[in-house]
Amino acid sequence: xxxxxxxxxxxxxxxxxxxxxxxxxxxxxxxxxxxxxxxxxxxxxxxxxxxxxxxxxxxxxxxxxxxxxxxxxxxxxxxxxxxxxxxxxxxxxxxxxxxxxxxxxxxxxxxxxxxxxxxxxxxxxxxxxxxxxxxxxxxxxxxxxxxxxxxxxxxxxxxxxxxxxxxxxxxxxxxxxxxxxxxxxxxxxxxxxxxxxxxxxxxxxxxxxxxxxxxxxxxxxxxxxxxxxxxxxxxxxxxxxxxxxxxxxxxxxxxxxxxxxxxxxxxxxxxxxxxxxxxxxx
Amino acid sequence: xxxxxxxxxxxxxxxxxxxxxxxxxxxxxxxxxxxxxxxxxxxxxxxxxxxxxxxxxxxxxxxxxxxxxxxxxxxxxxxxxxxxxxxxxxxxxxxxxxxxxxxxxxxxxxxxxxxxxxxxxxxxxxxxxxxxxxxxxxxxxxxxxxxxxxxxxxxxxxxxxxxxxxxxxxxxxxxxxxxxxxxxxxxxxxxxxxxxxxxxxxxxxxxxxxxxxxxxxxxxxxxxxxxxxxxxxxxxxxxxxxxxxxxxxxxxxxxxxxxxxxxxxxxxxxxxxxxxxxxxxxxxxxxxxxxxxxxxxxxxxxxxxxxxxxxxxxxxxxxxxxxxxx
Ligand SMILES: Cc1ncc(C[n+]2csc(CCOP(=O)(O)OP(=O)(O)O)c2C)c(N)n1
Numbered sequence: 001x002x003x004x005x006x007x008x009x010x011x012x013x014x015x016x017x018x019x020x021x022x023x024x025x026x027x028x029x030x031x032x033x034x035x036x037x038x039x040x041x042x043x044x045x046x047x048x049x050x051x052x053x054x055x056x057x058x059x060x061x062x063x064x065x066x067x068x069x070x071x072x073x074x075x076x077x078x079x080x081x082x083x084x085x086x087x088x089x090x091x092x093x094x095x096x097x098x099x100x101x102x103x104x105x106x107x108x109x110x111x112x113x114x115x116x117x118x119x120x121x122x123x124x125x126x127x128x129x130x131x132x133x134x135x136x137x138x139x140x141x142x143x144x145x146x147x148x149x150x151x152x153x154x155x156x157x158x159x160x161x162x163x164x165x166x167x168x169x170x171x172x173x174x175x176x177x178x179x180x181x182x183x184x185x186x187x188x189x190x191x192x193x194x195x196x197x198x199x200x201x202x203x204x205x206x207x208x209x210x211x212x213x214x215x216x217x218x219x220x221x222x223x224x225x226x227x228x229x230x231x232x233x234x235x236x237x238x239x240x241x242x243x244x245x246x247x248x249x250x251x252x253x254x255x256x257x258x259x260x261x262x263x264x265x266x267x268x269x270x271x272x273x274x275x276x277x278x279x280x281x282x
Numbered sequence: 283x284x285x286x287x288x289x290x291x292x293x294x295x296x297x298x299x300x301x302x303x304x305x306x307x308x309x310x311x312x313x314x315x316x317x318x319x320x321x322x323x324x325x326x327x328x329x330x331x332x333x334x335x336x337x338x339x340x341x342x343x344x345x346x347x348x349x350x351x352x353x354x355x356x357x358x359x360x361x362x363x364x365x366x367x368x369x370x371x372x373x374x375x376x377x378x379x380x381x382x383x384x385x386x387x388x389x390x391x392x393x394x395x396x397x398x399x400x401x402x403x404x405x406x407x408x409x410x411x412x413x414x415x416x417x418x419x420x421x422x423x424x425x426x427x428x429x430x431x432x433x434x435x436x437x438x439x440x441x442x443x444x445x446x447x448x449x450x451x452x453x454x455x456x457x458x459x460x461x462x463x464x465x466x467x468x469x470x471x472x473x474x475x476x477x478x479x480x481x482x483x484x485x486x487x488x489x490x491x492x493x494x495x496x497x498x499x500x501x502x503x504x505x506x507x508x509x510x511x512x513x514x515x516x517x518x519x520x521x522x523x524x525x526x527x528x529x530x531x532x533x534x535x536x537x538x539x540x541x542x543x544x545x546x547x548x549x550x551x552x553x554x555x556x557x558x559x560x561x562x563x564x565x566x567x568x569x570x571x572x573x574x575x576x577x578x579x580x581x582x583x584x585x586x587x588x589x590x591x592x593x594x595x596x597x598x599x600x601x602x603x604x605x606x607x608x
Pocket of ligand 1: 041076078124125126127154155156157185186187188189190258259328329330352379383
C-alpha cells in the first residue's frame with residue numbers, strides 16, 4: 001500500500017530524477033506498444049510530473065478521493081501518456097495495465113476521462129483546465145481546505161480566449177492556492193507554435209500572477225519553483241516551463257518538432273536502447 | 283490475450299471506405315479549383331491545417347491563408363470580418379470545436395448577418411477514437427437549428443468536391459462536414475450532381491427505404507445490396523443537405539416503401555431521423571421508422587471500426603438491424 005505523499009523538507013533531487021527516468025521508461029513502453037501516442041510531449045513533461053507526484057503534491061495513492069488532496073488537473077488530455085505513467089509509478093494504477101494504453105476498452109485512453117482513477121477533469125477539449133481549476137480553488141477556499149490546485153496547460157492553450165478569462169478571474173479572486181504549470185514546448189498541432197506568443201511570462205505577470213520562468217527539464221529548478229509557488233501572497237502562481245519535446249531520447253530531441261513525432265515501427269527498440277544508455281549515464 | 287485494436291493517431295485515415303478507390307484530400311484540392319474562378323476565396327484554420335486537408339490551398343495561396351492558432355471563436359469571428367470585406371472565407375477546424383465552442387459566433391457573427399462564411403468541420407460523428415471531446419455526434423442538430431445556415435454532410439470524395447465548388451458559388455453561410463485524408467469514391471462523378479438542398483435517389487426498392495446522409499450513404503448502398511440477397515428490396519435516398527431539407531423528395535421516396543430507415547453518422551436525436559419524422563408527419567405520411575445512428579450517449583475512446591460496429595454504424599450491423607425490422 002503506497003503511503004500518502006507530501007512535500008519533503010529536504011527534497012532528494014537525485015531520487016526525483018530517477019522517478020522521472022522511470023516515468024519515461026513507462027511512456028516509451030506504452031508508446032511502442034501503441035505505435036504512436038504523444039511521446040514527445042510526455043517525455044518533455046516527465047520531470048514536472050515526477051516532481052509533483054513524488055514531492056510537491058499532497059495525495060494519497062490509495063484514496064484518490066481524499067478530500068484534502070491537492071488537485072492536479074491535466075488540461076491537455078492528449079498528454080495522458082504522461083499522467084498514466086505517473087499514476088502507475090505512484091501506485092494509483094497497476095503498472096501492468098499501462099500496456100493497454102489506447103487499446104479498445106482500456107481505461108488508459110489516448111485522452112483523459114475523469115472515470116479513470118486519479119483524473120480530476122476531462123481533458124482534450126483544450127482550454128477547459130484553467131477555468132475549472134479556478135472553480136476548484138474557490139471551492140476549496142470556501143471550505144477552508146489546505147488543499148491546493150495545480151493546473152497543467154500548454155502553450156497552444158494560451159491561444160484560447162478562455163485561458164485568459166480564467167487567468168483574469170483567478171487574480172481578481174486572489175487565488176494563491178492555484179498554480180498554473182504552463183508547458184511551453186514550442187509545438188502545436190500544425191508544427192512549431194503558429195502565433196507570436198512571447199513574452200509569455202510577462203503576459204501572466206500582466207494578468208496579476210506571481211510568475212516564474214524555468215527550464216522544465218531541470219529537476220532542481222522545478223522543485224525550487226514549486227516551493228516558491230507555496231507563498232500565500234494573495235496572487236495565483238504561474239510557472240512557465242520551457243520543456244524539450246522528446247527529452248531523454250537524443251534522436252527524438254533532435255527530430256523535426258512535430259505534434260506527432262514520427263517513429264517507424266521498427267525503430268522503437270533502438271530508441272529505448274538509446275534512452276537506457278542516456279539514463280545510465282545520468 | 284488477443285491483441286486489441288488501438289486508437290489511431292490523429293491524422294491517420296479513419297473513415298475510408300471498404301474496397302473502394304480513394305482520392306487524397308478532395309476538399310483542399312477542390313478549394314484550389316474553386317479559387318480559380320473565385321479569387322475572393324481565403325483560407326483559415328485554427329491550428330488544424332494539417333488535419334483538415336486545407337494544405338493544398340495554403341500551398342497554392344500562402345498569402346491568402348491565415349492560421350489563427352488554436353482559437354475557434356476567433357476563427358469564426360475573423361472569418362466573419364473577412365467576409366465583410368468581400369472575401370469568401372473557408373474556415374476549418376473539427377466539428378466539435380466549431381459547433382460547441384464557436385456556436386455563438388456562428389449564430390450571430392455569421393448566420394444572423396447572413397455573412398458569406400463557410401465552416402468546414404472535420405471528424406464528423408464517429409470517425410475518431412478520441413472520445414467525447416473529439417466526436418462531433420450532435421453537430422448537425424446544433425447547426426440545423428441556426429436560421430439561414432446551409433448544412434451539408436457529404437458522403438464521399440465526389441460529394442466533397444462538388445459541394446465545395448457549389449458552396450463557393452453560394453452567397454451565404456454554410457456549415458459543411460469534412461471527410462479527410464484518403465476519401466473513398468462512392469458516387470459516380472459522371473452520373474451524380476450535388477445541388478444544395480437536393481436529395482438524390484441512388485437506388486429504388488419497395489420493402490424498405492433507407493434515407494441516409496454523410497458517410498452512411500456508402501454503407502446504405504452496401505447494406506441494400508446485402509439485403510437484396512436476403513430477398514428484401516431496399517432503396518437508398520442520399521440527403522447530403524440537412525438544411526435546407528429536401529422535404530418533397532423525402533416524402534416521395536417514403537411514399538413508395540413499407541418502412542423507412544434513417545442512417546446518419548450522428549446521434550439519433552435532432553438530426554436526420556428527427557427531420558425525416560417531422561417531414562413525414564407534416565405531410566400526413568405515417569410509416570414505421572427505424573433510426574440507425576449513434577445512440578444518445580457519449581461514446582468512449584477506441585478504434586473506429588470497433589466503435590462503429592459496437593454502435594451499429596458498420597454495414598453488417600445495419601443489415602442486421604434492417605432485416606430484423608423489415
Ligand atoms: C479546443 C481544441 N481545439 C483544437 C484541438 C485539436 N488539437 C489537439 S492538440 C492541439 C495542439 C494544441 O497545442 P499544444 O497543446 O501546445 O500542442 P503540443 O505541444 O501537444 O504539440 C490541437 C489544436 C483540441 N483538442 N481542442
